[in-house]
Amino acid sequence: MIKEKAEVVIVGGGIVGCSIAYNLAIRGVDVVLFERSYLASGATGRCGGGIRQQWSTEENIRLAMESVKIFEGLEEELDYHIEYYQGGYLVLAHTEDEVKQFKKNVSLQRKLGLNVRFLEADEINDIVPHLDVEAIGAIGATWCPTDGHANPFKTTIAYARAAEKHGAHIYKFTEVKGIKVEKGEIKEVITDKGKTKTKIVVNAAGAYSREIAKMVGVELPNKPYRHEILATEPLKHVLDPMVISFHDNVYFRQTEHGEVVGGWGDPNEPSSYNIESSFHFIVQMSRLLSRYVPKFRHVNIVRQWAGLYDVTPDARPILGPVEEVEGFIQANGFSGHGFMVAPMVAKLIAELIVEGKTSLPIESLNLKRFREGRVIKEASVVG
């Protein structure tokens, strides 16, 4: 039987849901989390695991920088090995327009205190020796050594275990079927395993957040997009940073185990909930990877899979309350970069629920922005 009553119910057992559960639990909140499958079964477990601070908007940079501060101490805080590795992020520029935008980004990022710099083309191989700079047409790059990556499964499990240790109740394979609202206030959450009375629901259901919001009559502008990704056989450590190109819509990094994990975003991908793997992707991605690093040509691919980006019109997350229903808190719309900002987002959402205010302003990320037309698009995304 599931718990009859809770102060807060979280919908979704990905990195966002589990980290919020942990942050609420350590603040003494009685919290319940529902996940319809296993933990990290959605976008979290399918993501590339990158942790980047190089963004183009101030909110995203601040969120990411604060998240990295948390990541740096997370293994100790949660007492779990999450394969956190600060190998940096190398963001490649292929056009003069990109160079101009990247230089602008670097100056904003440096103003906010980030250790980042612009690299000329001939400096790129100092960071990643195997990269064929000429063949990929890179004319510059930005480099932040404190960016990095971690294992998304292990990070989620680490948060979930720590949350449970502090009294959170996490129900896996439990699907939310409805949310009862009376006079604009939440009353209870109905699942396939029973009901839980609550006044606060956090919507952290990733690409399915739109469906959860519909249950209480709230319309979210989020759209799901399939993104595909692959992993190679394990190799000796040869790659420190995450390498990323917005121009080619590609990114790749090496895991602690040794696999190269990389994804390519198909610009023609239609919005849908389809997460089947495609041949088209594996062809494109292997061509791209072997162009980027010629020595990858004889490396075997051992797995491919797909997941959903939960994309908002400005590629920035939706955080905080909504006007229509009291106690219905959004933590979704991460547009492909939820994993890396989750630690700080979770802290802010917990602060919002417990103290009614946040240590970093998140008003500009409220759902209202789309209705009021205050939209500033994030430019640094693999779309």
Place this chain on the structure above:
Amino acid sequence: MDSRIWQHPIIDFGERKGREIYFNFNGKPIKAYEGETIAAALYASGVRVFGRSIRFQRPRGWFCAIGKCSSCLMKVDGIPNVRTCITLVKDGMNVEYQDPRPNLPEKTEFECEHVKVETDIAVIGGGPAGLSAILSLNELGVDSLIIDENPWLGGQLIKQTHKFFGSKASYAGIRGIKIAEILLGELRKENVKSLENSSVIACYREGKGFKITAVKGHSTLYEIDAKGLLVATGAMENMLAFPNNDLPGVCGAGGVQTLMNVYGVKPGENALMVGAGNVGLIVAYQLAQAGVNVKMIVEAAPKIGGYLVHAAKVRRMGIPILTRHSIKAAIGKDHVEGAVITKLDENWNPIEGTEFEVEVDLICLAVGLTPSTEILMQIGCEHAYVPELGGHVAIHDKFLKTTLDNVYLAGDVSGIEEASTAMMEGKIAAATAAIDMGVNVEKAENLRKKSLHELELLRSSPFSKRVITGKEKVYSLMEEISCG
């Protein structure tokens, strides 16, 4: 050292061996014969350690011999992670030990041929089930293609030197290797399309059909568009948990069979067989035929699992069969030097004080098989765990249809059984595919009816009770699903 077998009561290996060639192993020249795999040639020249494990650098040796266990990965001509057990050796080849986490291959030149193929039914797996399926499809006039990752078609048949039981229709009284010759002869006569030495690496659903990708060596990518799939991927040998079970010299019984009966290499001097089912009994007998001293067969169950005819043959050769006994540990540093045997009580627990040691350099595990169901899982067929069938199997009906339209299965992948039943299932699945496609329906229906009847006869012995229970479970699950 050369442990090739030249004298054998059943197989003439001298006739089978190809041209003498030389390849380099860690810089030293090694003799081989064309037609041998790299791993077989290495084993024949005394190499027992094939690789090291990733985490603890423990030695790894010959285990499955059919490309499934990854124990034999080596660097071949500069390319790491090559499965040496299914890669044919070539004159002048450079083979090296590799770091478990290999360096980036230095080689960057890469010539890849991309071949597109279209077919109505793609048969994956060229063992008894797949071969019999493709021949039936061909006979029924269905355009089809068979793909197998081993150097030769025939699956386990090409290593079975014993005569089959069953009915005339299932080649009773004929040795497995002869059955393979008959089927392959027909295949060649009929000009059936086949891709050998080609591993299916993925299956995608595309539109109403499927796209299958297969790679041959490191040089050819096949992109196969098919309307339907007939999966006959067989099974993988089970591992048993005991200390040192990963030592080189601990092998799957099928892996040992491949080594001695396909490549004509003597697998060891003194052997212990674990498991007295049919596989354990037959392979123990074949080991003795190859001149190996089989010290004993241990069986954890209170009774011998295999046919008594096989058990009697083994006993006549003076090999003791110890029931209610099992292996407790393997002894050795870089290779098996012995085994600790223990007696088991009624609850299958070791009885303290009953342990004794046997000196052996080969421990064969014949402790069951698990269906190789990866492709069916990947493509999205619903599965169920059915212990009577050996583990997870794709849910199917008696016509061998899965929960996905135009996806069929046959043989061990549908539940662990025998080569004779696998061949019958191959015919049934092929007939079902033809019926679904509306090709030669009347003839297909007759073939299916006849084969279903034959299958029933093959399963009429008490040995088939377990399989029948498993199959019934699967059929009723299929019924539940198709009724919504």
